[in-house]
Structures are given as C-alpha cells and as structure tokens.
Amino acid sequence: MTWTIFMQSLGLVLDPYVLLVIFCSALFGLFVGCIPGLTATMATALLVPITFFMPPVPAVAAIVTATAMAIFSGDIPGALLRIPGTPASAAYTDEAYQMTLKGQAEVALGAGLVFSAIGGLFGTLVMIWFSPGLAEIALQFSSFEYFWLVVLGLAGAVFIGNASVLKASIALLLGLLIACIGLENPAAHPRFTFGLPQLMSGVELIPMMVGMFAISELLRYITNLDPPPVMVTEKIGNIFSGMWSLLVKYRWPLVRGSALGTVIGIQPGSGADMASWMSYAMSKKFSKEPEKFGTGHVEGIVESGAANNSSLAGAWIPAIVFGIPGDSITAIAIGVLYLKNMNPGPMIFVNNPENIYAIFLVFILANIIMVPLGWLTVKVATRILKVARNILMPTILLFCIVGSFAINNSAWGVVLVLFFGLAAFILEENGFPVAPAILGVVLGTMMEENFVTSMIKSDGDPLVFFTRPIAMWLAAGTLLILIWPVITWAWRRYRPSVDAASR
C-alpha cells in the first residue's frame, strides 16, 4: 500500500458523512443484535435498502459496522435472558447465563466485549495482510480456475455446516436455479420468466434477501409459542474490571479462537455461528480445566467470543478477492458492491485500491469504537430488552415493504419479499438451510459464465478443466470435499468388520 493511496482512503473514511453513517449503523447494529430474534444477517438485510442510496464506501462501512456490533451485542441477552441475541452467541449462551446466576454478569459481558473487539481486529489484520497477495495470484486466474473456485466454495457451503448434506445440496441447487431466471445468461435467452416482464432482468437480490432474512424471521417471531423470558438481574457492575488479567491468562485461547474464526470465515458458507460453535468445542478440548465448562467458566466465552467476530473479517477475504462470499452477510454485501459498480474481484485492487483500503480502515475503526459503544449498550441493556416487541415487529414489517419498494419503485419488490419470506420460512421449518441457497443465487451467474466460457474455449472437452496447474489443484480440493463424506461413510461401514475379522 503506497502512502498516497493510504492517505486517499483515510480521507474517504474520515469524511464527516461517513463517520456519521458508521456511528448510526453502530447504534443500529448494537440494538438489533441485542433483541433476540433479530440477527446480524437481518440487520444487514434491513440496512441494504438504505445503503442503496449511498456512495460505495459509506454503504459498505454501514454493513461492516452494523454486523460487527450485532455479533457482539448478541451476547447481552444471552447473559441476561439465556436467549442468544444472534445465532453467533448461541454456543456460549448457557455459559454466560450460568455466570450471571453466579453474580458475574459483568465478567461475562466484559469478556464478550473486549475479546470480540480483539478477535475482530485479529481477523482484520489477517485480511489486510493476505488479500493483496491473494489478489495478485487471482489476477492470473482464467475461467477454469474461477469455475473450480466457485464450485469449491459451494461444496464447502454444503458440507461444512450442521444441516443434512442432502438438504443443503437441494437448497444450493434451488438457489442456483433462481440465478438462472431472466435474460442475463451467456446466450441472452429469456429463461423461466413465466411471461412476466419483471422477471426478464432476473430476480432482484435485495427484495429476495429482505424476504429470506427479515420476513422469515418475523414469521418465526409471530408463530413462536415460547413464554416470554425472565430477566435474572438488572444490576451490572463495571464490565472492564479484571479484563487485563483475563487477557494475560487466556492469551493462547484468544489467539486460537481468533485464528480458527478467521479460517472458518474465509471458508464460504460458514460464518460467525459456525465459528463460535467450533471454537467453543475446541476451547473445551484443549482447556486445562474442561470440567468447569458449562458451569459459568469464562474461558469458552473468551475463545468463541473472539472467534465469531474474527470470522466476520475472514469472510470478507474471499468476498473482496474473488467475489465469492464467505457467509450470508458478505453475500448480501457483494450484492451491494455490484449495485455500486464496485464489482469485487482481484481487479478492484488495481482499479479502486483506495476503496478497498477504506474498507480495511472501517473494519479497524468499527472494532475500536465497539468498546465504548458496547459499554454504553450494556449500561442501557435492561431497558433495550424491555422494548415492546409487538410494536417493533410491525414497524420492521413496514420497513421491509418500503425498503423493497425503493429498489425499483414498484410493488413487484414487495411480491418478491412475500414469496421469498414464505419460502425461507417453510424451508427452514423442514430442515433446509437458507445460507447455501443465497450463496447459490449470488454465485450462479458467475458459475455459469465461467462454465460456458471454459467449455467454449475447450471446444466442449471437459478434460481441459483439469489440465491447467492451479485449476487441477482446485479441482482436486473440490473433489476431495465432495468425496469425503463417502470415504468416512465407507470407513465406518467396513472398519468394524475388519476389527471383527482380526479378533
């Protein structure tokens, strides 16, 4: 990064308008994350219609800031109500709640806040170090490599997750098929438009995401029969006391959690929730006192609190360098970047380096202001948690309506919101995960383009997909992921018989 580009990007970020956007979206993210049932992905989906009217840097800054804040503040209702504010806090909600019952709510929340910020900064530094180098390699990629990269990403989305692989594959295929709708394919032939002119340009991404992530959550709230939760304590002491000794004591779990979180984030399809589950399990495995886990022990919160925030930055690495989102949030962000004509990919480092470094700076800034703003949120948390949900939810519904209308100024957006809201609600009720579907929609066009270009280049000979050196390695990686479940299945199936025979 040269000095002039750095100063340019600093100027982009320190603009008063951008700073105001960052501040407002920080408060928005903290609020949304704190309310159970409103997720960080939903915060992004609700922000997108507004970012639609902003220049690229503030638009991305709003998404980055709001999600980082929401992932932290999801810890608050976890500790106070035993309900995770966002799925990313679910892994250690019981732990935090047990600490609250022991009268240590401030330690649980303080650890959540401080180590979230450190984890977020860790992921950001990894992103700053690795993305430019990766982009230089990516510049040499042709359609073959991109095709395999997309397939690798999609395969990861299907196999690394806790849903059934079969159902995840179906969700992914449905997403890819949705991406086929419209004129925008290499042959420019109108496909699956049902004679509707609105479908000629394909399904608009923003109303679809508002439907899948906001309306479906709303429907889940409306159909939720659980009794209202009870708050165990309203007194929260100084959340920063004792944090330094925790930092010294748990420095290795902190590094381990941050590193694992970043890697999980980079892996397409698995985001903050996966990162915190996996690092909580890892923390317990490597801990010197695993028997304390689950009884109100802060170690797991340190590690997975750092992991879920570091995964946010990790997810941006493939998103910026290759245009392949690392999780649902970056999938939405990529949609925004395309709308802003700031198409992600290695060329962005050549054409608009100042914008990319501005995004890096926003990440650093967001994780720093998280500490004071998060402290304030914890102070007023008991009041936020009492916000009347029956007034908030209809307001969000109306916001979704107006936001989806605003994209094309037509009620068609609302039709899409309703359709995809209902579809996502029914799919999730039946165990089909939504994240692979959204990745499919975002990556479908790119996958088809690279597939068709490669096939035309090779005169229809599929073997060419395996002959270029990098493409070959990517293909091998993809096939390994695809075949892995079969190998483990066969291993489990035939291993016992071998044991029995040798006995």
Next chain:
Amino acid sequence: MKFHDTFSGAVLLLLALAILFNVSSFPNIPGQNIGPAAFPGLLAGLLAVCAVLLIIKGLRTQRSQPWIVWGEWMRSGYHLRNFLITVGCLLFYILASEALGFLICSVTVLAVMFWALQVRGRLIFPLALGITLLIHTIFYKGLRVPLPWGVMLPWQW
C-alpha cells in the same frame, strides 16, 4: 409445518422434471455446442438425483410419520391467525398501495398488526400514524423514494 421427506422429495422431483421439460425447448446457438439449456439442465438433473435420494431417505427413516405434521403454532388459533394476518397485510399492500397510496396502506397495515399483537387499544392509532409519518419522511423526503400517494394525491406535501 413439517412435510414428510418423501413428500418434499416428490415435489422437488416434479419441479426438476418440469425444468428439464422446459429447457428442452430452449434454442441452440448455431456453431456452438453449449446453449442456454446446458447449465439449468445440469442443475435440474442434479436436483432430480437429490430429490430421489430424499424420497428414499424418507421411506427408510420416517416410515410411520404422517405426510404433514402441523406445527404447534398451527394448532394455536391465536398464532395461526397472526400468521395469516401478516401474510394478508403484505398481500393487501401489494394490491392496494397504488390505488390507496402509501399513507393509508401503511396506517392500515400497522394498525391491524398492532391490534393482532395485542398492543393497547388507545395506543394503536397514534402509533400507526406516527411511525407511518416517520418512515414516509425518511424515504420520501430523505431518500426521495416516490412512494405512491394514491387517493391522497390532492393533499400531497
């Protein structure tokens, strides 16, 4: 609302077959071996395979389950009613917003939802009006989204 896996699989299989049938009518591009039908055709083929696997899985693991298990919320009149009201509100907005205008539709949607979710009676109307005006100001004045005026056109501001 949980469907039997075999049932979901059958629906998905029908969808895949319908897509395959549909793409078979797509034109070829002269001089090229790959046309607009290739990619969706490949996807639909894979979807058909997955659907068949899901049918088999359903038959093997959920033999005694009914075709559809109604969710708990569907047996609770209050929750089922609210679900239908939410969907109804969206439909109402889609159909009526152009004619009636944003302000009337928005106040109606909010008031109905507040009523359904048991907001206190005398708060319903002031809240619905206040939130509508706030959103209208943000989007119409602030972001210049041309929200429809409908029958309120003579009084637009």
